Amino acid sequence: MRKTIALAVAAVALSGCGMLPGQQGSGGEEQQQTQAAPEQKPTSKAPQQQGSSAPPQQNEVIATREAKVSSGGMSGKARAEITALKRQGRTVSLNWTITATEGKVNMHNGMSTGTLNYTVSNVSLIDPVNAKRYRVARNGTGPDAQCVCSGTQGQFLESGQASTLYAVFAAPPADVTKVNVEMPMIGMFTDVPIS
Secondary structure, eight states, rough: OOHHHHHHHHHHHHHTOOOOOOOOOOOOOEOOOOOOOOOEEEEOOOOOOOOSSOOOOOOOOOOOEEEEEETTEEEEEEEEEEEEEETTTTTTEEEEEEEEEEEEESSSSSTTTTTTBBBTTTTTEETTTTTTTEBBBBSSSSSSSOOOOOOTTTEEOOOOOOOEEEEEEEEEOTTTTTTEEEEEETEEEEEEEEO
């Protein structure tokens, strides 16, 4: 009887942390699901540009992608440059810059998990070795919990304008040194090193 109660308590605790496969918790992990990404092309590294939301933690660009972007009736091209993926204790911080390279880019709601969620809450890290997806951390477990990430409300980028963004995740195991970064509108970055 004690063993059954202990197992039930453990399952409830893990469920609240988002640790059970297939469940989205407060910044926890879930089993990886295959999703199709829009057509993009990788590009060479370019110097980092300043944006508006959060300062980058380092100047070096460690991964770059370009994509055609269509959101909210606007279309254009954008370049995303990851400038940091840094492990800090039990968390990992991701910093990146989105630059509109052609036309208009709607950052207002393009990377969120819902239509009225003006954040980058739908960005995720994928550990391909352990087949786990890490969602953006949240500052609580209730329905009002906010993501620990950049807001994007009112960000509509004209060609040449940039926005610097961030998100915090639960850290993968210490032996995981590279992950894939999935970004709505931009697509998948592969083998991004964790520093």
